[in-house]
Amino acid sequence: MKRAVSVSLGSSSRNKKVIVNFNGVDVSVERIGTDGDVEAACRLFAELDGQVDALGVGGVDLYIRLGHREYPLRAALKLVQDVHRTPVVDGRGLKHTLERRVFELARPALGEIPHFRCAFVPVALDRLGLAEAVSEVSDRVILGDLMVALDIPIPIYGLPAYHRIARLLMPFVSRFPMSMIFYGSSGEEPKPKYERYWEMCDLIAGDFLFMQKYMIEDMSGKTVITNTTTADNVELLRQRGVRLVITTTPRYEGRSFGTNMMEAALTAYAGKGRPLTDDELNALIDELDLRPSVEVLNG
8 A cells, every 4th residue: 555644734633544546556645733843743754754655745835836936945845854765745736737727627516617706815825826727717816925924914916916026025935934934723713804805806715724814704605715624614614604615635534635645645656756747747637537626515
């Protein structure tokens, strides 16, 4: 049996282990959260090196891809500095393949590719593939990176403006300390913020933890595209009135895993001993018929 493990800086309460069968090959898929303990994560990566077929990095990205360039996040790379034998992935491959194709892949379940008046992406920097997919089906896109990630109350309208700002900021972002690039639950009750942008948009897309941070109470009639949802997360969206939720990764035993975990699973299955290219990931998505999870929560 192949084995893929995601070591995440996120909460251990979200841990899960399942066996996934890819074309007759069983892959053990396991997420291990360290509750923000960087040293514990470093130890786990070192201990698992050479013992598993692929490792995923959860809670942070190792690199941010912007156009044809990738910017290293130096603090995150220290997590895996002692990994030398097992391939390590952070999910950015699937973010630019599976998430970039989310509407195409979800079309059989949706019936048609939808169209939206306005989309709000709370944080796009680590999910630019999704932001690009959203921009193709929305009349207007608002990107909230400055607001949600940096608490600077300035929205960014449209991807061209976003790319200009991101190119200016990335040399500084790449040197941010771990405290600025990892967002974990503080245990405090999420408080709605920047309500205007949530209210005016009929599509909300992005990482669930960033979304949950400032999500408004009334999400009636909205479509949500997100990732890594537990049953409790889906129930929260139902209670807030969300009409439709699309989870970009498939759901196994009631749980969708992060892109880093799924990319590690595909890397283990492929058995090449290295991270997969975008072309290889797209071929596997088609070969294994990987589809987003689509669920109507409120009629």
